[in-house]
Amino acid sequence: MACTKRFCMLHINPCPEHECPTFETDEKSVNEAANRALEAELASIARRVQLSALTERAAALRGGIACSAPDLSMEALSGMNIHLTLRFDDGVDEAATLTFLSTKTSVPVPRVYDVSLPSQPNDVGVGYILMEKLEGTAMDWTELRLDAQAQTKVLEQFADIFASLSQHAFPLIGCLQSCDPTVVGPLVSENAADVIDGTTRCIGPFKSTADYLTAVVDVAIDHILQRESQVQDPVGPYLALREVQNSVRLSLPEAVRRAPAEFFLRHMDDKGDQVLLDAAHNIVGIIDWEWAQTLPKEHAFAAPLFMVDVGSYYDGIDGLSDAEAQFADILERKGHAGLAECVRAGRASHRLAHAVDEGSAPDDVKVHLRSFRRLVQKVDEEWETWEARAMSLKGLKHDRDPGLRKLLDWQKA
Secondary structure, eight states: OOOOOOOTTTSSSSSSSSSOOOOHHHHHHHHHHHHHHHHHHHHHHHHHHHHHHHHHHHHTTTOOOOOOOOOOOOOGTTTTTOOOOOEESOEEEOOOOOHHHHHHOOOOOOOEEEEOOTSOOOOTTEEEEEOOOOOOOOHHHHHHHOOOOHHHOOOOOOHHHHHTTTTTOOOBBBBEEETEEEEOOOOGGGGEEEEEEEEEEOOOOOOOOOOHHHHHHHHHHHHTTSSSSSSSOOOOHHHHHHHHHHHHHHOOOOHSSSOOEEEEEESSSOOTEEEEEEETEEEEOOOOTTEEEEEEEHHSSSSSSSOOOHHHHHTTOSOOOOHHHHHHHHHHHHHHHHHHHHHHHHHHHHHHHHHHHTTTTTHHHHHHHHHHHHHHTTTOOOOOHHHHHHHHHHHHHHTTTTHHHHHHHHHOO
């Protein structure tokens, strides 16, 4: 972040090859260096972007109505994207989002006008999306402190969004590649990608739940073996993920393990700020669908993460929050009993997603894995107890598990 270089998980820590200050040693210097790096990156992008070509393209899409764009600045940065408001001579402002949702569902999203992928040469110089700009404020569920009436209003609207998404099933698990015709392609996610011989390869799409869940856990294990995650103490997480593999197999009835099924679209970054609210708590739009993918019904319709009580969740408590319980009741009252059941049984889905997420801290992974085993295998066991038992068996597993043998050899070295 501070020097714009990319190190493996082992050498991101202080070492001769990476001499940048750390938050622990000099937080002020890290922040200053990170800001300089960000400004340099923005300047590099600005040199490539042809704003005149962008405004000409936007004007053409609106029948020749001229428009202007502001210069790129730090204020334009927003997470993974750079947002620019194009101002047309007739007073209309426009920007970008997903075609499928805006044309085939009632989910409130910005209308898409034009898309150009980074891999497609264009006169603008970079990949871009032109979409409608929605007026609203990003929702911070915790800070909002909604009263009972306002919370019910928001949850009622979310129930309608879930119901709309449930009306559109897909034959594969993956990410949408096109809308017309609808094509489901590989997963677009760091946790589902690898670099092989210099080429980034993504897993999927998948025809069955078993294939999908097995592949996701396999990638997490591969990243440990490639020293891309859990570098400091890989053996415990490795054995635990092997246990998750068994749990996944045990959790799926034989009838659905390999059978084709219906899959549904889910927003994969649903911590709350993807929701835009007006002053009256109406949902005016849902944005940031970059990582959206299709999933089995029980995973697609687990409660959005903003409804989860974060404190209890990371303490290993699996009961539903008040918001989740209310959301399930609203779905049932609206006639969507199946979706309500997905919400009530959705904690295993949350736990699995965070257990294999390389962004999860090691201690948090232990909490997620223990809860996942408790929910799926009906076995409640302290992590330390399980790890000690698993480690006592590692000699027996060593001969028939080349991955474990590799990790043990690394530790010896």
